[in-house]
Amino acid sequence: MWKSRRLAPLGQAFRTPLSALLSLATLALCLPLLWVALHWLVLSAVWPWQPAALCQSQTGTCWPFVAEKLNLILFGTYPREELWRPVVTSVLLCAMTVQTGLQMTGRGLPLRLGQTALLWLLALGLSFALMAGGVLGLAPVDSIRWNGLPILLLLSVGAIALAFPAGIVLALARDQDRVPMLARLAAGYIEIARGVPMLTFLFVGIFVLPLMLPPDTRISPVAATLVALIVFHAAYFAEDIRGGLHALPAGQAEAAHALGLPYATTAGRVLLPQAIRRALPSIVNSVIGAYKDTSLVVVVGIHDLTATARMAFSDPEWRSFALEGYFVVGLWFFVTCAFLSMVGRQLHRHSPAR
Amino acid sequence: MIPPSPPPPASWKFSVRDALIAAGAVTLAGLAVWNVLQNMQGAGLAPGFAFLWQGAGFDVSETLVPYSPADPYARAILAGTLNTLFLAAVSLVLATVVGLIVGLMSVGPSPIARAVAGAYVEIFRNLPKLLVLLVLFVAAVTGLPHVRQALSLGPVHLSNRSLLFPVPVLEPGHALVLAAFGAGCGACWLLARHFARRREAGQAAPPLWPFVLLALGGLPLAVALGLGLPFAWSVPQLAGFDYEGGARVSLQFMVIAVTLALYHGAQIGEVVRGGISAIPRGQTEAAHAIGLTPRQATRYIVVPQAVRIIVPSMNNQYVNLIKNTSIAIAVGYSDLMSVSGTVINQTFRPLEMMLLTMAVYLAICLCVTTQLNRINDRLRLKEGRA
Incomplete structure (x- = not known):
């Protein structure tokens, strides 16, 4: 024993x-x-306080490389003198995510749904204004130079925050039987979006979307990518929410109907609040997936964290430290995804649905 | 799994609202198409798929069908599609194996194996697949030796460029052997159905496996020996700066397959774990109580129930894996996505190419989903019959 x-x-x-x-x-x-x-x-690591020359003889992590290039990995080629703007943007978006995550598990500031939505819109608007400049006396910065962490957060958080309401609309459109044409269109769209890789949507956003706009209008690659991500993730959120809607007893909709509530009130006050609460675990899963997949934007030429890490180790002086660069990126993703997973697990544990 | 939406009522009356929605959708689509036409005209292009039969002029690094840069774009796209299918097939098998091992480890008796499986799942759930791919690629390129110092295990050689292995030399007569194998498969299928019917009718039926062995192994072998066909291997040999002979898969292919196997293996492992641990303990205990051995309890009580929980989620996993083969573009393996990227850059026909690419991916995913749903339905039917 x-x-x-x-x-x-x-x-x-x-x-x-x-x-x-x-x-x-x-x-x-x-x-x-x-x-x-x-x-x-x-x-056999070389610590940041040791001379960088040691890295040539040691086989372990070269922390002096990380110390030297951390700025580049996090913020890429954003103008050095304006660095506070991406920093503030990143902190703001992180803070909003943490707040919303904690709120879902019953901690954090107790805000109402409307307030949260308003706050998100404000935060996103402010982030874009800060990064782009051209207002409030900020120097304009071309979106080509929005690199690293802020562009990853803007695209992932922005796409998720805007795709969620779009997903709600799609789910309701697919799940009603008053306008069959709308239900068919929504179903067709959702099935197509879920049957093709995200990269095809990114390609459509970058190459086809500009063609679909009237001649002589331009759309920046960042905006095109954001539109593609929103449209793509909306289909996944719609399926999550539809799962929640299906889990509701039919009596809910019937009772609302019997009370004489119009459809908008039934959906907004009776069905959706319960459906979303039930769907939260799968929504959190989709959020994690969407956040991780945002790293694919590097394929269409947006310089997110993996691309800035590559910038850092393509410097001839630091050529052989690719793994260190990717290690930093991996650490960031690991920590942030672990937070999101934690939110998901807490939802499982004391599900507010009951 | 969400049940599909209820079918619309049999007598679908086309209401005013339907008409309005349809008109709106058509208008929006028409506007987009009009703009595309205008823009393409501005660039001196006429929309259409005729360009597919022009010479491609670019090379596709490794192909399953003969291909040269002089071939038309259509053939390049075909080569890319076949590469995607090949990559998906290899990764599916690898990921399923990894997933089964991880899933069984995490419900197994050893706490050490459980902890390791848990850590593995947690790590891969929290990392983007692109990052895993890039890290493995860098590690493979820098960690594996050059061609001339390739790691060799018998006739198999691994270098930082490719994996080489021997393949049998095919001759025209081998088609007959293949035909014999096909006939064997058909015979096995018929026999299996016949035996299943007999068992269902309560009659005794002999075990199937000797017949399978005979039909799949014996028949082709007999044909080969009877015809006196030569059987030779093409073995990779070091010649100058590279190997000659044998077959090779590129490092890119291997790295992507391993990435997808590890990444989706973690997710499939979770599915397997969830399916097995969803079986209430009472089931196993009851099985022991009526005198089944632990082996029988697993075989007849746990596995059939777990499989019914696992298969529907597996459907999702497989479709996701097939879609995720498109990350191959990040390390330059010529799959469908990267071929169509190249074609777009060369011809500037993004609309046609993306329509084609999405249609191909959609078709592949639909095929896989329908097949898996069929398996799922069959499993469910059995439940009803019992």
């Missing part, structure tokens, strides 16, 4: 032959990997 409770799992690991075999096989596979990781990250 194992005396300490903390060691009990160890006892379990070797209790039966099968269990022992599994444990040993797993250890044999993972310990070398762990050793390599430990070696690279800690044992």
Whole structure:
């Protein structure tokens, strides 16, 4: 018998032959990997306070590279003297996300839905104004130079925040039977968007959307990408919300109808609040997916974090430190996604649906 | 899974509102098309798919069908589509294997294996697939040796450019062997159906596997030996700066397949874990109580129920994986997406190309979904019959 409770799992690991075999096989596979990781990250790493020249002889992480290039990785080629603007934008968007996430799990500032929506619109407007400049005496900055973290946050957070209401509209349009034509159009659109890769939507946004506008109108690549992302994610949110709508007892809609409520009130006051609450776990999953997939915009020439990391290690002086650059990017994604996953798990635990 | 929307009532009356909505949609689409026409005219282009039969003039790095830069765009797109299908097939198998291992580890008896599987799933759930792909690509290019110092395991060679392995040399007569194999497959299918019917009718039926072995292994072998066909391997040999002979897959292909296997393996692992742990403990306990061995309990009680939970989510996973093969463009593997990107850059016909590309992806995904739904329906039917 194992005396300490903390060691009990160890006892379990070797209790039966099968269990022992599994444990040993797993250890044999993972310990070398762990050793390599430990070696690279800690044992033979060059710390930021050590001279960068050491990196040539050591085989581990080159932190001086990260220290030197962190500005470039985070903010890319945004003008150095205006750096406070992307910093404020990033902090603002992060703060809004954290607030909304905490609010969903019952902590954070208790805001009403309308207030949250208004705050999001304000934050997004302010972010774009800050990044673009040209107002309030800020020097204008071309959207080509919005790089790194702020463009990742603007595109992901902006697309998610704007795709969500679009998804609600699509879900309602697909799920009503008063205008069958609308339901068919919405269903067709949702199925098409969910059957093709996101990259095709990005290509359509970058190459086809400008063609669809009247001659002599221009749309910046960032705006085109944002439109493509909104239109794409809306289909996924619509399916999540439709799942919530289907989980509602039919009596809800019938009772609202019996009370003589018009359709808009029924949808807005009776169906949607319950449906969205029920759909929140899958909505959070879609949000995480959408956020991670925003990194694909690099394919259509938007310089998000992976692209700025590449800028950092394409400097001939630092050519061999690609993994360090990607490690920083991975760390950022890991931490932010872990927060979003945490929100999702808390929703599972004390689901407000009951 | 959400059930599909209820079908519209049988007598669908076309109301005024429907007409208005349709008119609105048509107007919007018409406006977009009009603008596209105007813009293309401004650039001196007429819309249409005739350009597909012009010479492509660019090379596709690795193809499953013979291809040269002199071939038309249509053939380049075909080569890209086949590459996408090949990549998807390989990644599907790899991801399923990884997912099954991870899923079984996380419901297995060993706490160490459970912890490792949990950590694995958590890591890949929180990283974008593009980043995984880029990291693996950098690591493979810098970590693997040059062609001349390739890692060799018998006739298989791995370098930072490609993986080389021996393949049998095909001769015209081998078509007959293939035909024999096909006939064997058909015979197996008929036999399996026949045995299943007999069992259903309560009659005894012999086990199927000896027949399968005979039809799939014996029949082609007999044909090959009977015809006295030569059987040779083309083995990769180091010649000068590169290998000759054998077959090769590029490093890009391998890195993408591994990325998709790891990334989707984590998600499939979660699906498998969820399916198995959704079976209430009472089921296994009841199985033991009526005297089934643990093995029988797993075989007849847990697995059939878990499979019914797992298969519908697997459907989603497979479709997602197929769509995600398009990240190949980021490391320059010539799949459908990157070929159509190149064609757009060369011809400046984004509208036609994107319509074509989306249609192909949609068709692939629809095929896979229909097949998987069929399997799903069959599983559900059995439940009703029991």
